[in-house]
């Protein structure tokens with residue numbers, strides 16, 4: 001089996017669902033269930049014996065040691081993190097605790113487990129760390145996209161904490177020989193995206209008749225990848241990546257934020273027109289910029305294509321249409337996330353590990 005951490009969050013849940021749709025290898029899913037973790041994302045796996053969920057913290061060494069000894073995973077995919085830049089600006093402490101201290105404790109528990117494996121299993125074992133393009137910092141408008149050798153220049157508490165975790169993962173490989181793989185992906189979007197992030201926030205606010213808050217001039221550029229393409233890239237790196245290597249993952253979809261918001265408005269105008277006949281664009285409001293806001297991210301994804309033969313399946317046009325349609329079809333999911341009702345359900349349904 002494989003151990004997935006953070007598998008109740010946006011990308012982790014998509015990964016677990018995709019994994020079990022394409023393979024029968026069981027998943028041990030370890031997630032603390034912070035505000036961002038939602039077991040409803042995994043509703044379709046209820047009663048599936050291939051999915052074992054445990055509510056736990058990656059910083060809880062004793063629980064990690066027990067679970068590793070009990071379940072003997074052949075690989076770990078580490079998604080668990082605090083992930084929202086704006087929250088990291090308001091309160092960096094949680095980011096240091098999970099992304100830095102938590103990753104350290106996870107690495108140590110894994111190292112201990114891995115050291116005790118028989119030679120063949122030790123050789124085959126993999127620890128895949130899911131990082132971000134944000135560790136590379138910001139790009140000028142005409143600069144080439146980030147390659148894997150771009151210097152680390154993190155600018156937010158979030159990206160600094162992810163950079164720290166990447167450095168530890170690298171060091172655990174060089175010092176202890178732990179067979180690690182690190183991926184750096186650009187901005188994801190798709191089903192189960194928590195509506196604090198740009199794309200789901202704009203869809204949800206538009207439908208609720210609320211303002212669409214664009215930071216500053218809205219000309220900051222992000223490079224978008226449909227979440228299921230990120231999942232397929234991680235599966236490919238896990239399968240064929242070279243240990244100690246890092247892989248950039250992206251879809252060659254650089255877009256200014258304001259264009260993203262206009263695209264969402266156009267799709268909603270088509271699929272769920274406003275009652276008053278006006279465009280959703282009327283709800284766009286420019287608000288105060290994010291402090292230290294990175295101007296542009298762009299991923300050069302040639303290495304993963306060249307070495308591992310991976311390419312995204314979705315274009316931005318197909319992916320964003322699917323995403324808007326998913327939010328229109330899943331108003332209950334949005335409502336439960338917003339009211340926190342899913343949290344009550346979780347405490348009734350599960351015990352803390």
Ligand code: NAD
Pocket residue numbers: 005006007008009010011012030031032033034035036037038056057058059078079080081082083084098102130131132133162184185186187188189194
């Ligand atoms: P998310 O915030 O939606 O989910 C994070 C999950 O981790 C949640 O289920 C949460 O409960 C869990 N978690 C948090 N702290 C934990 C802890 N201490 N122990 C165990 N579980 C914990 O995040 P996401 O957008 O799904 O991102 C997943 C990973 O991918 C993160 O490492 C993030 O840095 C990285 N990443 C995200 C993007 C993106 O666009 N969202 C892009 C590139 C990389």
Ligand code: DAU
Pocket residue numbers: 083084085086131132133134185186187188196197198199201213214215216218220221222257290297
């Ligand atoms: O690049 C990968 C990263 O993408 C991941 O590592 C992070 O976990 C993920 O949250 C994301 O970070 P961003 O800061 O790029 O994503 P966010 O959705 O918060 O913002 C995208 C852009 O939209 C950014 O330039 C800020 C802007 N924005 C965001 C919000 C929430 C707005 O203009 N208005 C908003 O209300």
